Amino acid sequence: VESMLHWAEEYHLDGFRVDLMGIHDIETMNAVSKALHAYDPHIFIYGEGWKAGDSPLPDDQLALKANTSQLNSIAVFSDEMRDAIKGHVFTPDAAGFISGQKGLKESVKFGVVAATAHDQVLLDSVNYSDIAWSPRPAQTIIYASCHDNHTLWDRLTISRPEASEADKIRMHKLALTMVLTSQGVPFLHAGSDFLRTKYGVENSFASPDSINQIDWSRKAEYIDVYHYVQELIKLRKAHPAFRMRTAADIQANLRFLPTEDPLLVAYTLDGAATGDDWSRILVIFNGADQAQTFELPENDWQSIVEDGQVSAIGLRKYSGGKTEVAPNSALILRKLN
Template identity: 25%
Template sequence: MVPPARPRRSPESPPPLGVTTSELGTEVAVVARHATAVELCVDTPDGERRVPLRWHVSGIWWDVVPEGLLAPGTRYGFRADGPWDPAAGHRHNPAKLLLDPYGRAVDGWVHWEPEVYGHVVDADGRHHPDERDDRDSAALVPRSVVVDHAYDWGDDEPPAVPWSRTVVYEAHVRGLTMRHPEVPPELQGTYAALGHPAVLDHLTGLGVTSLELLPVHAFASEPALVERGLRNYWGYNTLGFFAPHAGYASANDPQGVVDELKGAVRALHSVGIEVLLDVVYNHTAEQSCTGGPTLSWRGLDNQTYYRLDAHGRDADVTGTGNSVDLRDPLVVRMVLDSLRHWVEDYHVDGFRFDLAPALARGSHGFSPDHPFLVALQTDPVLSQVKLIAEPWDVGPHGWRTGQFPPPFREWNDRYRDTVRTFWLADVAREREGHAGHGVRELATRIAGSADVVGTDRGATASVNMVTAHDGFTLADLTAYDHKHNHANGEDNRDGHGDNRSWNHGVEGPTTDARVLEDRRRSMRNLLGTVLLSTGVPMIVAGDELGRTQQGNNNAYNQDNALSWVSWRLEPWQEELLADARTLVALRRELAVLRPALLPTFEPEPGRTRLRWYAEDGGSVSHQAWEDPRRRTVVALYDTLHEEHDRQAVALVLHAGSSGTEVAPPAVDGVQAWTVRWSSAASLPEGDELEPGMPWAVPATSLTVLVGQLEEPPA
């Protein structure tokens, strides 16, 4: 009997990009719109086997490869031939072995030998970056690897935490776990450590809901760092958008790396914690075409993948040398396919987009209606996960805070700068006899930053923070007036200069008990403001423990104890951790502090009402709002739900360098106020205060009062 003929795919209909399996067999497809030939290059025991891809349509080269050629575990890459015309943006070179842009795993590391990476260096050391170098680079580049994404997820379910209940914890895989004493040494700094009971206990004990991981896409260190004996620590230098970074795994094989990361996600989900990924689609590890290597996208189709100027050079809006060009539909498709891959194959719960305006730049600049953003809003998978934008890049008109469409939430730098100014910079000014900035903008930030993010996006559009991975840690904000980045090898030129920090009179470490007490109270003020403001709070791993980077505010290349969280805590650090736990618990308990809709000033049933009071218990006057020397304000949150659901909470914010008296608001239904938390040790929890009666508020302190409500009439 003659077996049935094997089905065939029409040459006009390419398969999904990357390596996929269908009823036709194993199919391979890659974007190389301007290439004249593309070869699949497979590592075999006998060396590299090259298989020409026969079909070419709509910018995609593809073929069905011989059975068994690309079994799981196989290492492979591509070679692309075509025009070498740098002025037109074409940089094809079959001497360069290239990673698959859709490769699901990466094996090996980039070995930096610049003379093989698209640079020609003559005897005098001069670079000729536009000359094609035909020396084969195969021995120096990693390979893409075929992996099996079958995995036993058991009863895994996404925690699906509502935005109004979300507390984001930004962390680095290595930085969070590398020094944890309860994590076995062989697991420290790995994906497996994220799922270790000791790490899970810390996260659940703190009360955070969503772990936002710095990049876990495969990445490489920049050659300039390697030359200085350093390496990229943060991971914002992507080598593969579909592959996990192998350096974070305890496993030593590509399949094991994939499975280990999935196991970490499953473990975090089991205790109700979401996993968000910080993703870097705005640029790649290939850097600029005049100084960077050819590793993947540039060799396949430089003109398609990258934003170029009229002379074929990179149009850089990221500050890294290149910018991925999402004006091209095939590039948009790559990013969307990557995002769906992490949701569907790794069960991640959302993404934070690095330099997000770079992803939404059309031919005339940023557009909130960019096709990529529209696609995210309408995609049946991606529209259902958490999406967070870093709403600025370094290109023209790159500051776009408040301009991203729903369902995006946005990092709020206005919030960061205002809160730092109120609690730190303005206190220092007051002590020197100078006016500050008053309380008007602080009140706006605490109330949800409607002036920045708009009024129709709810109360969770703003991601509130005072620290992030880049910049000072919480402790360093209170200990340094200036950055100290000398370890980075850039003569302290890197990193932000505008930190709104205050060293409390001494730069760096000190044994002065008064300075230390003041610094620690300032840390509590900052942490309390973030966790109690309207919006989505974000804290950075280690801030709850008083972690220091010794004044380094750009530790991107410090993969060492300077950046890793230390878990050996002094008594004051244990107290700070207890405060952080209390604040997160208060936010969880007091729903009035985490409304889904922006608070209103006028009463509205079912909505949180937010009113502002002065020290005497009266409303803040117009003159007081405009006073740059005003250092005190009281925020009163209450609800108009049924009486048994009603809550009343007052935040007393006093940033004066000396104490003052404040009368708690006298409002209907509140018969007394109870101190639930204060950054000042002299105000113990449980003290009761009478509405309208002045009480002593310590200098530079934040206090949380909860109203004791009158019993509703029978």
């Protein structure tokens, strides 16, 4: 407690990530939160809600993901959404939703609602959890990659070696779209907005700078991806429907639409009820390698995100009925009337 407070007071750190937070007890983590927030209520604390091995303390006393509701103003990583997006973290050649792996729809939906309770999520089909462990979206970190394990780009290269660069870029954009439009706290690995690579090295703690450094030349090479992510961040900041504050708000105002295909997830956001300028928003994720048909509700719609492009002022207009969602991409529309 004293060490973390010292870092805040002397070095003005405004955020702390706790590695293997699950080996710490709940009482200590809450003491950390109390001390830090007494000094600065805006400090953000988050951590890994798992442990590396056995602990002398029983699980119900540890700061594990399942005990998030007992943690005060501390957020936890959702490994359910991470692995639903890209595939099992310790199986490098495993595909995820973005790269065509079926059977992950409920895990994606669990991530979309930030691991909060939702009557349309089938918990018995979620990859790692059978409980809605998050009491509120601010305590859920939604992400696809971090410093551990392969970068998202390297993971796609390993799990889909036959895919073209253009196809992998589509998958990569879809992953970051899912992160930046889900409820909860979005987390981006530095450099993922221009396809960061560690050249296939998974655990790079002992690797030289040539592996771990951010290669800024990739920003120029993949400037389209950079701008795409930049615009998604602006979109999220501008529209509170993508960042509801309570589990009750999510339950009431985010509703999934029926889709038969296991690689198609669709839901609506009630913008009017969340103070958004857009009265209704429709979000569709297509993880398949081919276009899929979706029946739009009977309204006039304007696409904001479509086939790897994003524009806050709109891309195309639709009038309901059947439409195609491009392969490995998101289609996000706002209601016009």
